[in-house]
Amino acid sequence: MTYGDTRIYKKVEVIGTSTESVEMAIQRAVDRAQKSLDKLSWFEVQEVRGHINDDGKVSEYQVVLKIAFELA
Amino acid sequence: MTYGDTRIYKKVEVIGTSTESVEMAIQRAVDRAQKSLDKLSWFEVQEVRGHINDDGKVSEYQVVLKIAFELA
Amino acid sequence: MTYGDTRIYKKVEVIGTSTESVEMAIQRAVDRAQKSLDKLSWFEVQEVRGHINDDGKVSEYQVVLKIAFELA
Amino acid sequence: MTYGDTRIYKKVEVIGTSTESVEMAIQRAVDRAQKSLDKLSWFEVQEVRGHINDDGKVSEYQVVLKIAFELA
Amino acid sequence: MTYGDTRIYKKVEVIGTSTESVEMAIQRAVDRAQKSLDKLSWFEVQEVRGHINDDGKVSEYQVVLKIAFELA
Amino acid sequence: MTYGDTRIYKKVEVIGTSTESVEMAIQRAVDRAQKSLDKLSWFEVQEVRGHINDDGKVSEYQVVLKIAFELA
Amino acid sequence: MTYGDTRIYKKVEVIGTSTESVEMAIQRAVDRAQKSLDKLSWFEVQEVRGHINDDGKVSEYQVVLKIAFELA
Amino acid sequence: MTYGDTRIYKKVEVIGTSTESVEMAIQRAVDRAQKSLDKLSWFEVQEVRGHINDDGKVSEYQVVLKIAFELA
Amino acid sequence: MTYGDTRIYKKVEVIGTSTESVEMAIQRAVDRAQKSLDKLSWFEVQEVRGHINDDGKVSEYQVVLKIAFELA
Amino acid sequence: MTYGDTRIYKKVEVIGTSTESVEMAIQRAVDRAQKSLDKLSWFEVQEVRGHINDDGKVSEYQVVLKIAFELA
Amino acid sequence: MTYGDTRIYKKVEVIGTSTESVEMAIQRAVDRAQKSLDKLSWFEVQEVRGHINDDGKVSEYQVVLKIAFELA
Amino acid sequence: MTYGDTRIYKKVEVIGTSTESVEMAIQRAVDRAQKSLDKLSWFEVQEVRGHINDDGKVSEYQVVLKIAFELA
Numbered sequence: 002m003t004y005g006d007t008r009i010y011k012k013v014e015v016i017g018t019s020t021e022s023v024e025m026a027i028q029r030a031v032d033r034a035q036k037s038l039d040k041l042s043w044f045e046v047q048e049v050r051g052h053i054n055d056d057g058k059v060s061e062y063q064v065v066l067k068i069a070f071e072l073a
Numbered sequence: 074m075t076y077g078d079t080r081i082y083k084k085v086e087v088i089g090t091s092t093e094s095v096e097m098a099i100q101r102a103v104d105r106a107q108k109s110l111d112k113l114s115w116f117e118v119q120e121v122r123g124h125i126n127d128d129g130k131v132s133e134y135q136v137v138l139k140i141a142f143e144l145a
Numbered sequence: 146m147t148y149g150d151t152r153i154y155k156k157v158e159v160i161g162t163s164t165e166s167v168e169m170a171i172q173r174a175v176d177r178a179q180k181s182l183d184k185l186s187w188f189e190v191q192e193v194r195g196h197i198n199d200d201g202k203v204s205e206y207q208v209v210l211k212i213a214f215e216l217a
Numbered sequence: 218m219t220y221g222d223t224r225i226y227k228k229v230e231v232i233g234t235s236t237e238s239v240e241m242a243i244q245r246a247v248d249r250a251q252k253s254l255d256k257l258s259w260f261e262v263q264e265v266r267g268h269i270n271d272d273g274k275v276s277e278y279q280v281v282l283k284i285a286f287e288l289a
Numbered sequence: 290m291t292y293g294d295t296r297i298y299k300k301v302e303v304i305g306t307s308t309e310s311v312e313m314a315i316q317r318a319v320d321r322a323q324k325s326l327d328k329l330s331w332f333e334v335q336e337v338r339g340h341i342n343d344d345g346k347v348s349e350y351q352v353v354l355k356i357a358f359e360l361a
Numbered sequence: 362m363t364y365g366d367t368r369i370y371k372k373v374e375v376i377g378t379s380t381e382s383v384e385m386a387i388q389r390a391v392d393r394a395q396k397s398l399d400k401l402s403w404f405e406v407q408e409v410r411g412h413i414n415d416d417g418k419v420s421e422y423q424v425v426l427k428i429a430f431e432l433a
Numbered sequence: 434m435t436y437g438d439t440r441i442y443k444k445v446e447v448i449g450t451s452t453e454s455v456e457m458a459i460q461r462a463v464d465r466a467q468k469s470l471d472k473l474s475w476f477e478v479q480e481v482r483g484h485i486n487d488d489g490k491v492s493e494y495q496v497v498l499k500i501a502f503e504l505a
Numbered sequence: 506m507t508y509g510d511t512r513i514y515k516k517v518e519v520i521g522t523s524t525e526s527v528e529m530a531i532q533r534a535v536d537r538a539q540k541s542l543d544k545l546s547w548f549e550v551q552e553v554r555g556h557i558n559d560d561g562k563v564s565e566y567q568v569v570l571k572i573a574f575e576l577a
Numbered sequence: 578m579t580y581g582d583t584r585i586y587k588k589v590e591v592i593g594t595s596t597e598s599v600e601m602a603i604q605r606a607v608d609r610a611q612k613s614l615d616k617l618s619w620f621e622v623q624e625v626r627g628h629i630n631d632d633g634k635v636s637e638y639q640v641v642l643k644i645a646f647e648l649a
Numbered sequence: 650m651t652y653g654d655t656r657i658y659k660k661v662e663v664i665g666t667s668t669e670s671v672e673m674a675i676q677r678a679v680d681r682a683q684k685s686l687d688k689l690s691w692f693e694v695q696e697v698r699g700h701i702n703d704d705g706k707v708s709e710y711q712v713v714l715k716i717a718f719e720l721a
Numbered sequence: 722m723t724y725g726d727t728r729i730y731k732k733v734e735v736i737g738t739s740t741e742s743v744e745m746a747i748q749r750a751v752d753r754a755q756k757s758l759d760k761l762s763w764f765e766v767q768e769v770r771g772h773i774n775d776d777g778k779v780s781e782y783q784v785v786l787k788i789a790f791e792l793a
Numbered sequence: 794m795t796y797g798d799t800r801i802y803k804k805v806e807v808i809g810t811s812t813e814s815v816e817m818a819i820q821r822a823v824d825r826a827q828k829s830l831d832k833l834s835w836f837e838v839q840e841v842r843g844h845i846n847d848d849g850k851v852s853e854y855q856v857v858l859k860i861a862f863e864l865a
Contacts, residue, residue, distance in 0.1 A: 004628040004637045009609040010592040016082040024742055028779050033081040035777030046769040049478040052076040057467030059460050061076045088586040094240055096166050100203050105585040107201030118193040121262040124580040129251030131244050133580045148412040148421045153393040154376040160442040168238055172275050177441040179273030190265040196436040205436045220556040220565045225537040226520040232298040249297040268292040277292045304514040310672055312382055316419050321513040323417030334409040337694040340508040345683030347676050349508045364484040364493045369465040370448040384670055388707050395705030406697040454744050481766040489755030491748050526600050528814050532851050539849030550841040553622040561611030563604050598816055625838040633827030635820050652844040652853045657825040658808040664730040681729040700724040709724045736802040753801040772796040781796045
């Protein structure tokens with residue numbers, strides 16, 4: 002990457018989910034974005050939320066993140 | 074819907090307009106999103122704005138909202 | 146109400162839902178608070194969200210609000 | 218309206234009230250602004266609040282909004 | 290004051306200063322507003338800032354506040 | 362207090378009022394919380410507001426604060 | 434869960450602590466809420482903070498979260 | 506200017522426009538405020554927005570700013 | 578453009594870069610959006626950032642902006 | 650002080666504490682900054698918090714503030 | 722630690738990075754701060770971001786945090 | 794620069810001033826930081842403000858920015 006050569010980026014907002022951890026929910030959102038977008042570059046976490054089961058266990062982490070990728 | 078089975082969502086930002094009400098502006102934005110996106114799931118209102126006519130009447134509600142849908 | 150006579154208020158955060166309108170969702174949240182709390186005084190809307198049905202119709206408005214009431 | 222011809226706008230912050238709806242509270246604030254200001258152009262909702270009666274009914278919507286108008 | 294009878298309020302943003310305290314800076318801003326506006330009703334503190342003298346003493350509190358008054 | 366031994370805290374939102382000062386309004390809110398809650402630990406000021414009398418004097422400081430206490 | 438049948442939720446603000454991880458601090462806050470509240474539904478992380486020991490090790494994660502539950 | 510001698514300031518919110526630059530839009534808003542207000546003192550940029558022409562060129566910068574002036 | 582005839586807009590988030598100025602970075606982001614989107618209408622600056630070279634010179638302005646366009 | 654002659658300021662974030670008042674906590678933070686920094690110029694309050702004793706008395710005000718000073 | 726004996730704290734903003742987890746990135750930032758600062762006391766997470774590799778894997782967590790330490 | 798090799802950054806908050814433009818005020822703040830800090834990497838604009846002269850001309854742009862640099 003070279004600074005100053007007029008790259009353009011776009012950000013999309015994606016929500017990843019995981020039963021395990023915040024990091025895994027992030028990776029899952031990035032995995033999905035990777036399927037349809039090229040040149041993913043960075044992410045920014047917007048919100049961390051999650052679902053609670055009837056037995057009081059956190060059954061799902063939901064991480065809202067912005068994913069930035071370079072436009073060709 | 075089942076929690077914990079690794080769904081992924083995307084959010085897009087849309088502005089609906091209506092001459093009648095905030096609710097109608099929301100529905101109109103959702104209607105348009107429904108035309109090109111599958112599996113719309115929820116919306117979040119970001120801003121409520123509007124236009125004022127020369128005679129001082131609110132002639133249009135403009136509702137900025139995020140619409141979330143599940144990625145296949 | 147008299148100002149300056151050392152009233153104390155508490156705020157609770159409640160989410161009302163309605164299939165009809167934002168106003169109805171607010172009233173429903175207030176109705177429920179009224180069942181268990183005395184001397185409700187005012188509300189402040191925090192967020193307006195909603196659910197979208199499979200057919201692309203807004204099927205539920207969800208209004209997050211703070212409700213303030215005077216402590217005896 | 219023509220873009221780029223150096224219009225200047227001012228925003229004032231007004232609170233409209235209504236016993237009926239958010240939309241009516243907005244219109245009432247705009248009505249009042251129209252009495253003393255020319256060329257009202259748009260509004261932006263800042264806060265939605267309200268009063269709750271002793272019987273637990275929402276008796277008044279209070280909408281804080283910014284109203285923009287063009288300066289001559 | 291009676292709720293639900295369609296009062297309209299306006300808010301202005303004023304900065305009061307005082308060498309003594311935050312409260313005095315608030316009162317001074319309100320005093321000035323009272324000179325040119327009728328029916329002041331409430332204030333909301335936006336920011337508390339201040340000046341520091343060369344000898345490291347706080348020589349002035351600056352309180353940015355919104356002052357609301359009822360429009361006739 | 363020992364760090365790392367899995368304490369749990371809860372925060373409640375309370376509004377204290379005083380004719381005298383911001384600090385007094387804070388103490389009054391804490392006094393009231395102390396009546397019904399054990400093990401109050403700290404507070405965080407959210408908003409400072411107040412009422413203005415017809416003669417333009419600040420007749421009441423209203424301080425919105427979060428009060429945290431340890432759950433047994 | 435069925436949308437549109439007028440459920441009402443309440444949110445409470447709880448701080449969980451853990452010596453291990455952010456996720457564990459979340460679960461501990463939820464565990465405690467589960468003891469006194471029914472029908473916990475979701476959580477939203479507000480802040481992540483922590484204590485640092487004299488030897489420069491993070492000895493405790495403190496996660497401030499809102500926990501939502503359905504009111505009967 | 507002398508600190509601590511109880512100056513009072515007011516802030517107004519103005520939107521300047523320019524076809525050229527952010528700085529020019531700021532100056533134009535200040536120019537207009539100068540016509541009707543004395544003793545302008547400082548400005549604070551709130552938002553930078555702009556219009557895009559049909560040919561994809563930025564045809565107007567719109568800068569929302571607060572302008573502070575001393576009250577006599 | 579006619580108000581009240583139910584236009585719908587979408588906003589996308591794009592980052593433009595320039596070695597010269599904030600304005601140039603904005604135009605470059607808009608240029609790129611114009612290539613793949615019709616009917617661009619306005620932009621809103623979200624963040625202004627930049628890269629600093631080893632010699633301490635700002636070598637690149639990075640402007641994060643939302644670009645709104647009308648949906649057909 | 651002369652405007653426009655290219656002064657540069659730095660801000661540091663300091664937390665002052667006091668058993669007495671918000672103002673005293675501010676002055677104490679400024680006193681400490683004055684010991685190691687020259688040319689302190691102004692402060693901005695970020696947060697007001699405090700500790701509550703076992704007997705429910707506010708035993709300490711904690712004021713988080715930014716202190717700005719001119720760089721030589 | 723004793724409350725009310727006029728401690729003063731300073732906060733610095735540090736960004737830790739880790740290939741493994743958010744918690745590890747926090748610890749690494751704290752480790753570095755510990756090298757040059759005494760009496761570290763707590764941290765507050767400001768942002769969680771990260772880098773994405775060409776193969777779509779999160780290769781680095783970047784955690785922006787404020788670290789507070791007591792001034793002697 | 795290589796991602797994932799555990800770099801640590803620090804951010805400082807600096808205010809640059811210029812009589813000419815926002816960009817020049819940014820560069821001047823960076824210039825000053827470069828004198829006392831190594832390995833400056835990026836900046837983030839926090840606020841744009843300015844002074845207005847008695848004749849209504851903007852006589853100084855004041856840009857508050859965070860400057861990040863790598864810690865050795």
